Amino acid sequence: xxxxxxxxxxxxxxxxxxxxxxxxxxxxxxxxxxxxxxxxxxxxxxxxxxxxxxxxxxxxxxxxxxxxxxxxxxxxxxxxxxxxxxxxxxxxxxxxxxxxxxxxxxxxxxxxxxxxxxxxxxxxxxxxxxxxxxxxxxxxxxxxxxxxxxxxxxxxxxxxxxxxxxxxxxxxxxxxxxxxxxxxxxxxxxxxxxxxxxxxxxxxxxxxxxxxxxxxxxxxxxxxxxxxxxxxxxxxxxxxxxxxxxxxxxxxxxxxxxxxxxxxxxxxxxxxxxxxxxxxxxxxxxxxxxxxxxxxxxxxxxxxxxxxxxxxxxxxxxxxxxxxxxxxxxxxxxxxxxxxxxxxxxxxxxxxxxxxxxxxxxxxxxxxxxxxxxxxxxxxxxxxxxxxxxxxxxxxxxxxxxxxxxxxxxxxxxxxxxxxxxxxxxxxx
Ligand code: F0G
Numbered sequence: 001x002x003x004x005x006x007x008x009x010x011x012x013x014x015x016x017x018x019x020x021x022x023x024x025x026x027x028x029x030x031x032x033x034x035x036x037x038x039x040x041x042x043x044x045x046x047x048x049x050x051x052x053x054x055x056x057x058x059x060x061x062x063x064x065x066x067x068x069x070x071x072x073x074x075x076x077x078x079x080x081x082x083x084x085x086x087x088x089x090x091x092x093x094x095x096x097x098x099x100x101x102x103x104x105x106x107x108x109x110x111x112x113x114x115x116x117x118x119x120x121x122x123x124x125x126x127x128x129x130x131x132x133x134x135x136x137x138x139x140x141x142x143x144x145x146x147x148x149x150x151x152x153x154x155x156x157x158x159x160x161x162x163x164x165x166x167x168x169x170x171x172x173x174x175x176x177x178x179x180x181x182x183x184x185x186x187x188x189x190x191x192x193x194x195x196x197x198x199x200x201x202x203x204x205x206x207x208x209x210x211x212x213x214x215x216x217x218x219x220x221x222x223x224x225x226x227x228x229x230x231x232x233x234x235x236x237x238x239x240x241x242x243x244x245x246x247x248x249x250x251x252x253x254x255x256x257x258x259x260x261x262x263x264x265x266x267x268x269x270x271x272x273x274x275x276x277x278x279x280x281x282x283x284x285x286x287x288x289x290x291x292x293x294x295x296x297x298x299x300x301x302x303x304x305x306x307x308x309x310x311x312x313x314x315x316x317x318x319x320x321x322x323x324x325x326x327x328x329x330x331x332x333x334x335x336x337x338x339x340x341x342x343x344x345x346x347x348x349x350x351x352x353x354x355x356x357x358x359x360x361x362x363x364x365x366x367x368x369x370x371x372x373x374x375x376x377x378x379x380x381x382x383x384x385x386x387x388x389x390x391x392x393x394x395x396x397x398x399x400x401x402x403x404x405x406x407x408x409x410x411x412x413x414x415x416x417x418x419x420x421x422x423x424x425x426x427x428x429x
Pocket of ligand 1: 246310
């Protein structure tokens with residue numbers, strides 16, 4: 001551990017160590033870094049009591065579903081924390097979705113109920129807190145939309161300058177609107193997310209701007225709290241499976257790291273298996289699943305999917321995610337756009353609602369139950385990563401339950417009557 005911080009940075013490939021207050025994203029040998037905590041003094045009983053006692057807080061860091069777990073996230077001074085009371089997201093049970101996916105027990109951890117409508121707020125509260133600790137005044141990220149919306153908001157909340165790099169025409173309008181509304185500088189590039197990712201790294205090192213993609217180890221620390229909070233909601237009884245959509249693969253890696261640490265202090269007694277679901281047109285890990293375990297990595301040069309949030313061909317957190325899958329005896333599955341949209345219609349119609357990429361988890365679960373990989377008796381949590389309003393185009397494209405149009409073309413009274421009768425009959429059947 002370093003003298004000045006109670007944590008250090010460790011290369012996940014070589015084990016090289018760096019001080020916690022050193023500004024770097026990779027080790028000297030180029031490997032990804034992870035934050036290593038000193039959890040010596042934390043007992044299972046102590047941690048459970050601490051987290052339970054903080055749960056009812058109405059303000060301050062304890063009211064955040066990330067900072068409530070700060071011993072595992074980043075043990076910093078309260079005054080250093082940049083928070084918007086993120087986390088505290090619901091864990092919904094839905095009989096309809098449980099029946100559709102084929103498992104007896106299904107819960108949906110809805111991360112769309114974060115301040116900017118996606119799971120990214122958990123990583124960003126930690127990333128922006130780290131940026132300020134390190135004396136940074138400007139931050140940047142490449143994004144398929146949600147990271148940019150989140151970073152723009154958190155940067156604005158504490159007066160940091162924000163630059164977001166996005167594929168022009170490649171992200172949902174709601175997300176672009178958020179990045180603009182929160183006042184970030186938006187750089188639209190000709191190319192895809194992977195091109196934007198390469199460019200932002202160059203720009204950050206040339207101009208001394210702090211990079212807040214999930215290559216940044218502090219983003220992962222905040223992101224971990226999805227899994228920690230989920231376990232807390234389940235009274236520390238792990239489900240058999242956690243199913244998450246995979247793009248840049250930061251989220252699956254983060255959830256795994258949090259669970260691994262919870263188990264190391266004995267707060268949970270076993271690790272759930274992790275299933276990562278990619279979109280079939282942007283599925284490098286699914287395609288390279290076998291090679292992945294012998295160290296190989298794959299890229300998809302022109303990733304394509306309706307689920308724009310996970311349209312990624314060259315995921316940054318590849319190695320960390322492979323470790324998560326390997327250690328938990330997990331799996332990677334791919335689902336087509338039709339399967340994603342079929343799941344989305346079900347999730348939306350259950351009243352829960354989520355953006356397309358989120359629904360990849362539900363589509364993937366159904367497929368894994370069908371193939372027998374996930375047992376029908378398993379207890380499963382699917383993570384829904386973003387709010388239904390993030391991608392309204394995806395909803396409006398299939399609008400069968402609308403009469404009349406936005407241009408004010410009003411349906412006749414008899415057309416309205418027919419519609420109502422038909423809907424009532426459908427409801428009764
Ligand atoms: N779901 C949504 C809604 C996302 O926005 C993302 C990633 C993922 C799933 C995949 O998570 O990358 O950690 O594997 N969005 C990033 C962004 C890439 O820029 O907003 P991952």
